[in-house]
Amino acid sequence: MSIAVAIDGPVGAGKSTIAKECANRLGFIYVDTGAMYRGIGLYCVRNGIGTRDGAAVEDALSQIKIEITLQDGTQHIILNGADVSEEIRLPEISMAASDVSAIPAVRAFLLDLQRGFADNNNVIMDGRDIGTVVLPDAEVKIYLTAGDEIRAKRRYDELVAKGKVVKYEDVLADLRQRDYNDMHRETAPLKQAEDAVLADTSELDFDGSVTLIENIIKSKAGM
Numbered sequence: 001m002s003i004a005v006a007i008d009g010p011v012g013a014g015k016s017t018i019a020k021e022c023a024n025r026l027g028f029i030y031v032d033t034g035a036m037y038r039g040i041g042l043y044c045v046r047n048g049i050g051t052r053d054g055a056a057v058e059d060a061l062s063q064i065k066i067e068i069t070l071q072d073g074t075q076h077i078i079l080n081g082a083d084v085s086e087e088i089r090l091p092e093i094s095m096a097a098s099d100v101s102a103i104p105a106v107r108a109f110l111l112d113l114q115r116g117f118a119d120n121n122n123v124i125m126d127g128r129d130i131g132t133v134v135l136p137d138a139e140v141k142i143y144l145t146a147g148d149e150i151r152a153k154r155r156y157d158e159l160v161a162k163g164k165v166v167k168y169e170d171v172l173a174d175l176r177q178r179d180y181n182d183m184h185r186e187t188a189p190l191k192q193a194e195d196a197v198l199a200d201t202s203e204l205d206f207d208g209s210v211t212l213i214e215n216i217i218k219s220k221a222g223m
Contacts, residue, residue, distance in 0.1 A: 003028070003221050004118045004137075006130035007213070009144035010190060011094070011178045012151030014201060014209060015126040018144065020075075021210045022217060023124045031068065031117050033127035033134065034097065035077045036110050038088035039066050041096030043079060051099035058105040066113065091159070091166060091174060098178045101128065102185035124217075128182050131193035140220040141196035142213060148176060150202050 005028065007019050016032050023030035043064050044051045051057065067078040076085045087093065100106050107129075114134050117123055127134065131141035146154075152172035159166050182190040192198060197216050201209040217223070 002118065002120065003122045003139050004135050005124040005140040005142070005217055005221070006135045006138035006193075006196075007124065007126040007142045007144055008128055008131050008190065008193065008196065009126075009142075010148075010151065010175075010182065011098075012148075012155040012175050013144045013146050014151075014154060014206070015144050017206070018201075018209050018213055019124045019126045021206075022214050025210075025214055026122075026124075026217065026223070028122045028124050029070070029117065030075060031114065031123050031125040032075055032077075033110070033114055033125060033130065035075065035085070035088055036066050036068075036113070037097040037101045037106070038093050039077050039079045039084060040064060040100050040106055040109075041098075042084055042088050042093050044100060045093065045096050051096045054103045054105070057100055057103050061105060061109050064109075066110070068113075068117070089162070090164075091171070094178065095174060098181045102181065102187060104187045107133075107188060128190040129188035131196050132191065133188045136193075140217050141193050142199050142216055143192035143196040144199045144201065144213070146200060146202040148172070148179065151175060 007015050009015050020030045041051055044057060049056050049060050065080050069076045069078055076083050077088060118125060118135055131138055152175045156168045156171045199212055
């Protein structure tokens with residue numbers, strides 16, 4: 001029987017990096033659902049499609065093929081045959097992803113792909129609505145968060161380390177806008193599942209955060 005771990009939380013909480021390291025330690029497959037929405041957002045930006053135009057985005061879905069591949073244990077997002085794992089991390093694509101994720105047709109488009117991974121593998125899957133919508137029966141549910149200024153500083157440092165020229169104030173403003181968008185959208189808004197464990201990493205470094213999440217998973221899954 002496979003074990004599904006659902007990790008939800010706001011942007012910049014460290015879900016991806018923490019979940020990825022926990023998956024490595026536990027021998028699970030890590031699935032970054034946010035990267036799938038980023039892939040659709042990237043396609044729309046590249047093709048001049050308004051990311052808030054629900055009808056236009058829905059029409060474009062027939063032209064989009066999103067695939068997940070694992071290369072040396074690392075997830076890569078393939079958009080129409082091309083690896084876009086780096087491009088989807090740009091700040092402007094983050095906002096595009098937030099926009100398209102509010103469109104019901106987009107969420108339905110990706111749902112089967114996401115659930116298929118969990119049906120056949122031990123997975124740690126992160127996103128905004130994994131425990132509430134995508135995997136409501138997950139054995140382990142965690143709501144991972146941290147203060148908004150702390151999350152913005154982490155995201156800023158991450159972008160600078162990749163050579164991006166950004167301002168902290170802009171990163172913080174974008175993060176707060178994404179928080180608002182994610183929590184107030186009509187379809188599958190970001191919220192803590194009733195049976196999810198709250199994990200606040202504001203006072204923890206990366207290793208401490210990973211250890212916290214790993215211990216929660218082991219406890220809840222009986223490992």
